[in-house]
Amino acid sequence: MIAARIRAAGSLARLHPAGAVGAIVLLVIAFGAVFAPMLAIESPEKQQIAISLQAPSVAHPFGTDDLGRDVWSRLLYGGQVSLGVGFVSTILATVVGVVGGLISGYAGKWVDGAIMRATDVLLAFPTLILAVAIVGVLGPDLVNATIAIAIATLPRFTRIIRAETIRLRAAEFVEAAVSVGVPGRRIMFRHILPNTAGLIVVQFALSVAASILSEASLSFLGLGVRPPTPSWGSMLRAGYPFLALAPWISIASGLAVSVTVLASTLVGDAIRDHLDPRLRH
């Protein structure tokens, strides 16, 4: 059983080598974030002004920041924030967006019109500007940043699922269900929803990378985590005034964001290619 699973994973990896590399990198980063308490050298918030802005050494492999905190430990804990917000906000967006799309596509008429105008409005705002505005209203902190990113992401899910729902509503198996009197809610969630699973997985995989990027951007702008909690974006924000003196702070956190986003994009692209070859460019 396990051997068969491994063989299946192996053949998948041969089909999508870039996606496999991305998945491995992402797993390593997730491992670092989950086991941060064990892998960290010291508390990410422990300040030692006496050793501030020290270059990488054996004691501090990625150096120290302006408050003498260990950059390696902050990177590990920062990964919890970046990956956590990336996944939680995408899950929120998926749930709300998919339900909205199902209702919009199935109900039609004015319900559809209202939901579609709402997504038009959300899509008219650049993702980051919308997230910035929402955080501006709710106040800058991590929970609000998560909600803001979710709101900015969900119209894409709504659009995609609505289009698919409209297509499936005309399918024979749905017509059959309607003709025998299956209630609308059951048709939406039991008959149509399972048939959109592939699209949802693809959009989810592609959105995670974008959400991780949005969290880093918000934190970089000072609209995400509150200090002293580390996040890669806030480390970059705090580190870049010291770019000439201590480039390792910015380079470590910037690389962490870029590698994570690149890895998630590769995984997302591979999932898309595998599930829906029509979308391949």
Next chain:
Amino acid sequence: MLTYLLRRLALFIPVLVLISILVFSLLHLAPGDPVNMIVGEDRPGPEVIAAIRKEYGFDDPLPIQYLRWASHAAVGDLGYSYRSREAVTQVVLERLPTTVELSVLSIAFGLVLALPLGILAALRRGTWIDAVSSAVAALGISMPAFWIGILLIYLFALTLRWVPPSGYVSPTEDLAQNLRLMVLPVITLGLGYGATLTRYVRASMLESLGLDFVRTARAKGLSGAQVVFGHVLRSALVPIVTVLGIETGRLLGGAVLTETIFALPGMGRLAVDAILSSDFPTMQGAVLIMALWVLLANLVVDLLYGVLDPRMGRS
């Protein structure tokens, strides 16, 4: 063509109204009394608070407040900043040219990068040129603007000392210095944009290369260059123009980050600073103008679409 134009405009107006409602609501969705944001840390007596409520019209029903705000906004009056007391319209007009300059130069840079890379990749599909172009595109898409900017500052400003790390001079004051200071921001913003465009140019070219009229053009003996530039590129341009519209939003988001890194006094920086100081009228003004910008860009693209592909206008 005229009906097509009118239909686009008919869709544009309700979305614009809904956007203005959302932007207006931002202030009232925020927890707490807006008066507290105006007075800030001072704790004035109840009569002062009542006077402020009256002055800003906070006691009126929300629809009345919206209509007042929207009718003022429609004639170009976006209210006054809670912090500096300046007219928001004035501040926005001062900041807008910087963001426009940054965006236009970045779009140009992105096109200069994407057109040759994308076209070459499509013509040499499956070769190392295609692989390099795809790798550059993937890298450019994954690197956040702030990270590209910081790398560029480290390399070209701090290490090689070719250009100043950040700062801004108005082009009317000193055009040469303005352009020198804009080099790194434009590369920062244009690189990610160009990377995204490269993918679309390649895909769009590949699609056009497979069409019947290309085979006809080849069959009647046109040279490779004539086919590519006379036929393929023209039909490939339609989706590319669409992408220019779709990507406007992301470009503006990147501009916010770029302006922050390079200390450019633009619209994005204005919006973020307004949020950090709870200056709602300024934030509403900046967000409204940016949303309007995206909406207009998409309208222009839709109209261009009609020109580039006459079939669109007739359907």
